Amino acid sequence: MAAPAPLHVVIAGAGLAGLCAALELERRGHTCTILEAESRHVGGRVRTLRFDDGLYGEAGAMRIPKTHTLTRHYVAELGLTLRPFVQSNPEAFVFMRGRRERMHDVTKLGARYGLAPGEQGKSPDDLWAASLGRRLEAMTKDERADLLLTEPRTETVRRLDRLSLRQLLEAETLSAEAIELLAVGAGVDTLLDAAATEHLREEHVAVWTQGFDEIVGGSDRLPVALATKLRSKPRMGAQVIRLEQDPLKRTAAAVYREAGRLRRVEGDFLLCTLPFPVVARIEVAPELSGEKRRAIRELGYDSATKILAVTGRRFWEQDDHIYGGGTYTDLPTGTTWYPGDNATARDPRVSAAPAVFLASYSWGQTARRWASMAHGERSQWALRHLARVHPQLASPDVVRRTASWNWDTHPWSGGAFAWFMPGQHTALHRHVVAPEGRIYFAGEHASLTHTWMQGALESALVAVREMLAAASS
Known part of the structure; x- marks a missing residue:
């Protein structure tokens, strides 16, 4: 939809949502001012x-994911190259309750658990299919579609939305031991008390079953390529501290700190793409609605x-014959x-050369416990634990350096x-995405495709469409 006259949109944040929105607005003849608190990094x-x-x-x-066609659209348009991301590798390891097995032998670990007779001999994937998968299959077409609506309408989805993943698995009669085996083997043990509908939604749109790719050269090539296409480059080191709007003048503005000085920029609309933990500390005048403020405070x-x-x-290739994929542990x-x-070529020269591997990827309280430590101590302890899976790490000359990041x-x-707690899809999501006068919101949290780049891009297109529609009304 075309606006009646060129607009000026102020965009808070140069993550994927902000960059994508700016690109699409510029393509339609509008101008943007993008404010980014980071001094050098774009991409959020x-x-x-x-x-x-x-x-x-x-x-x-x-x-x-293969199913994320919007992300792939921009990757292709910007001339970036994809290669397969190995998500599942039967030669990778599973380590549970002190025992290590190859992924293809994961059912052997069931002996370490007090499984019910009907649970014995099943893999984590089998248990997932027999519980959450079965619950999804029992839903009607309309109920499945309801998982993707801004506010669920069917009583089935609203009822399911009140359940945590753990509660859904219990309702499907899995024992506590089977739930632990499933959760560790699927890498969702820290998500058990979050909303079950997050997992039902991803299962419905086949996020985890159709395969994955990765951007050759690094994921940051996507936001860098988006920024390169813009006429108005992000203003770096510009920390937004206040959002303002004037309904009578039909304007919105951001006050930001740059090089120690306060500055202000005004536009026809303001698009806030900042994560809600950041938005929570920003002043807004006039004050946001009670529903929006609650969404900002409570969104998981x-x-x-x-x-x-x-x-x-690459000792995992040379010694363990693991070419890509993930190892799951408790x-x-x-x-x-x-x-x-190197998963396809399996070139021994590549295997013998230096490489980077993701030694530890954790969520939830496990991630917060690592965050409480300084990097050096954090990495030393992580490698010490991982040496139970990869004894090579006990040798002091195997690792040359480490790096870590906590969000x-x-x-x-x-x-x-963003990741919903039980009930938040029904109670909060419509308030998360709703505009407040001339202020609009985007980012993965303003979509139902939480955690993914796709969610940020989807929300950007929705926000652009809604701002242009509002300007035309």
Whole structure:
């Protein structure tokens, strides 16, 4: 929809949502001022950590589901290259209750659990299919579609929305032991008390079953490419501290701090793409509605910590024959991810060369416990625990350096991603996404595709469409 005259939109945040919205607005003849608190980084929680000799690892987004066609659209348009991301590898390990097995032998670990007779001999995938998968299959077409609406309408989905994942699994008659086996084996043990509908929604749209790709050269190439296309480049080091709007003048403005000085920029609309933990501390005048303020206060955000290690060789390929994929554990390290760039060629020269692997990827309270430690201590303890899975790590010369990142402690994030607690889809989501006068909202939290780059991009397009419609009315 075209606005009657060129608009000026102020955009708070140069993450994927802000950059995408700016690109689409400029394409339609409008102008933008993009304010970004970071001094050098664009992309928000798309952040690639780079090391010597071209090595890199992802502190944030690291994979693109096959079903995320919007993300793939921009990747292709911007001339970026994809390669397969190895999500599942039967040669990777599962470590539970002190025992290590290959993924293809995961059912052997069931002997360590007090499983009910009907649960014995089943893998985590089997248990998932027999519980959450079965519940989804029992839903009607309309009920499944209801999972994707701004506010659920059917009583079935509203009832399911009140359940945590743990409660849904219990309702499907899984024992506590089976729930632990499933949760650790699927990497969702820290998400058991969050909303079951988050998982039903991802299962419905086949996020985890159709395969994944990754951006060659690092995920940050996507936001950098988006920023390069813009006529109005993000204003870096511009920390937004106040949002304002004047209904009579039909304007919105941001007050920001840049190089120690307060500045103000005004536009026809303001698009706020900042994560809600950041929005919570920003002044807004006139004050936001009670419903919006409650959504900002209460929306669930999960934690995430990643600990990366640069190694002198790919011992997981040379010794363990693991080419990509993830290892799942009940250790403090959570999951471990191996680079998949050599999964097809299996070139021994690549295996013998230095590489980066994601030694520890954790969510929830596990991630927060790592965040309480300084990086050096954090990485030492993580590698010590992971040596139970990979004894090679006990040798002092295997790891050359480490890096880590926690999103809770990053001042411009305050959390890793939005993830509903029970009841929040029904009670909060419509207030999360609703505009407040001339102020609109975008970001993965303003979508139902939480955690993913796709969610940020989807929300940007919705916000652009709604601002242009409002300008035309």
